[in-house]
Amino acid sequence: MAARVGEQQGRRLRTHKNFLNMAYLILGKLDLRLPT
Numbered sequence: 001m002a003a004r005v006g007e008q009q010g011r012r013l014r015t016h017k018n019f020l021n022m023a024y025l026i027l028g029k030l031d032l033r034l035p036t
């Protein structure tokens with residue numbers, strides 16, 4: 001049970017990191033397009 005819970009948390013962390021990376025890339029592109 002504990003191992004399975006750890007695996008699920010690990011997957012969530014990985015997907016969360018990927019989501020943050022994607023968000024940063026998208027926001028970065030949007031920021032570059034916006035006039036300063």
